[in-house]
Amino acid sequence: MHRTFATTSLSDMSTSFKPISKVVASSDGMPIYAEAIGDPSKPALIMAHGMALSAATFDDVFFDKRMLNEVYMVRYDLRGHGRSGKPTNPEAYVSSVWADDYTAVMQAFNIGKHVFLGWSYGATVACDICANISPNPLAGIAWMTPLPYVGPIMGAVGTPVILGFLPGLVSATDVALHVSTKIAFVDSLVNDPAALDFKLKTSMIGQAMLHPPEVAQLITTRPQDPAKLFEAGQQGVPLLLLHGTADTQVKGAVVEKEIGPHFKDFEVREIEGGCHALPLEYLDEVVESLLKFVKRVVVRESELSHFTGSDYDL
Template sequence: MSPTPSVKIVKSSDGTPIYAEAIGNPANPSVVLVHGMTLSAATFDLLFNDQRLVDQLYLVRYDLRGHGRSGKPTNIENYASALFADDFAAVAREFNLTKPVQVGWSYGATIATDICANIDPIPISGVVYLGALPYISNPMPNVGTPLISSFLPGLCSTDNVALSLRTKIDFVDSLFVDPESVPLTFKSAWIGQSVFQPPEITMLVLSRPQDPTKFLEAGKKGLPMLVLNGTDDKQVVGELVAKEMKPHFPDMEVKFVKGGSHALFYDFPDEFAEALLAFVHRVVKNADMVRRRNVFGNSRISTWLQSVYKCGSRKST
């Protein structure tokens, strides 16, 4: 049985409250889970109860601004890229995280762009693109299916309640391989999360400006990425995500789960957990090797400088 999560309400730089939770041993490699559009961190309940993950990782999740239990400001200025980065930084400080791996599911993948654009040095050690929308830009990366595009008018409708609610139900259904087999209480909880976000907030969340330049530069400098997608994802075409990112991320792994859905961690929990753990452990191992190499190199330089100093001292006497 998993321990009880630690719950925090942190204040971002503009005063917006951000709901966050953590579970596991803080000494383990840390992973920050970022949820998808209109939903909340509660979609990751299954992961917080997966003993494999809790035993090996320190899991942190939070509700994005405009979502779930976090604040929902109503001005576009409060959805600036820098503020999304500040939200992440506030959560990381609260839980004392050092270079976590960021897992972005669907819309949650856009947060890596905010982080890299606004925080220097970059405070993450790797990125997992899980059924990812890479970033919000003009033009947008063409990775979505026609189905997800068809949902946008209903999700953003402020004058047609019936359309809005019907779209939220259809949107949640599209996350799963077989929505009819998902327990009603479970699916209703996810629909309820979506209802928490008013349509006018959905419009702000989807129209906020982002600049992916520094994120793509980070990839070229070696930021590791895992593109993880189901082959039957009804919202995102994983092959297009991989094609979009490959020129910028030389250290990129691509894994497709046959028959997998957009909610891959629900329909294929074993495949998801195995891929996540393998990637995190690889990233941590490589970071440790670089750290040891730097320490060894600095030690050799220090020893050399000391010998030069001693030699110079003998000559002067």
């Protein structure tokens, strides 16, 4: 069933928790903007947003009372996006630096073993983490309408719509094309763009305008090796895949087919009629799925800790 858009403003959100924001320095000195909210004694969830946008796109999940009751949440602006630094040199986008950004955010909020939530392009960060951070801090991976990693798989999981946007998103010379593409890009996130709350829509367009075309080119061509990600999957790290049948950007069924064989613990939640930005129209389904997954991961980690004698702090 199609859901109405969430239009709640931050001033309407009655919660005893207030976000704590920090700007942390990555290994190359790049400023990375991050926020945390909730009870730090709860299981931790770190969220990475989609291409051209920012952590603000997670507002509906980040301020949801059900989530706050159960999870300590951290979100951050990927490099090249939002309030984080936006370098335009290729070496600033290698996989190890993305992992360093993530480590800086973890350390800033004292996060140990945790669940990672990657939406759309943000899902690629799991590949960086697994390839470069040891021991692996991920107790579980949740992907929402994801691009699994940068590489040839983009042509398989990307729809003609999102692949058709790429020339405009990376164009640094055709201003009219660049602007119109970003507006169309935002429209494609939902089933009914005409019904999208005006403040929300203009916020997302504004976020997209902060994302330089040179950066769009770099992040869609940066080298990633999924070998360690797949190794983590074979070692039993759980993966939750959330996707919608009406997603105009990512072919969820293809992601399932391509990634499923690499994960021993692979859970799929297909949302009938679901769009690309699932929380905007299907928040209840997203929250329900995330909380169920986090609780399952906590149980698994507790059992592993008892079995191995390790100190898990999820």
